[in-house]
Amino acid sequence: MKKHLITYYTFLGLFSVMILTSLYNHLFDYAATVAEYASLGYPEHLVKPLAIAQFFGLFAIWYNKKKMLVEWAYGGFFANLTLAVVAHYSSKYGNGAEAVICLILLLTTYSLNRKRIAHSEAHKEESKVLVKV
Numbered sequence: 001m002k003k004h005l006i007t008y009y010t011f012l013g014l015f016s017v018m019i020l021t022s023l024y025n026h027l028f029d030y031a032a033t034v035a036e037y038a039s040l041g042y043p044e045h046l047v048k049p050l051a052i053a054q055f056f057g058l059f060a061i062w063y064n065k066k067k068m069l070v071e072w073a074y075g076g077f078f079a080n081l082t083l084a085v086v087a088h089y090s091s092k093y094g095n096g097a098e099a100v101i102c103l104i105l106l107l108t109t110y111s112l113n114r115k116r117i118a119h120s121e122a123h124k125e126e127s128k129v130l131v132k133v
């Protein structure tokens with residue numbers, strides 16, 4: 001179990017670094033971010049709401065208390081990153097490698113989180129059986 005946790009938190013950390021880098025650019029290099037969004041075909045008014053959604057999504061994944069909220073956060077990141085990959089591909093602006101890497105990290109983190117939850121629930125069931133016997 002410890003190996004699974006280390007792997008999960010390693011991938012989650014890498015994903016978080018990429019998202020936090022994006023948030024840093026949204027906040028402190030706003031003009032360049034707006035220019036990049038424009039070259040991808042997205043309007044300026046999406047920059048701030050997307051940054052806010054990324055922050056709260058990352059918080060929800062790290063907080064990890066409400067299962068539905070975590071699922072929505074993963075779903076939101078999946079939609080965001082998938083649209084980023086498609087936008088890079090269709091606009092021919094950049095290669096979109098960051099979005100692809102981030103999407104792979106997201107899917108890996110999601111899969112490891114599901115395994116972690118399943119293992120935790122199985123362990124709880126096993127301890128209930130041992131207590132009853």
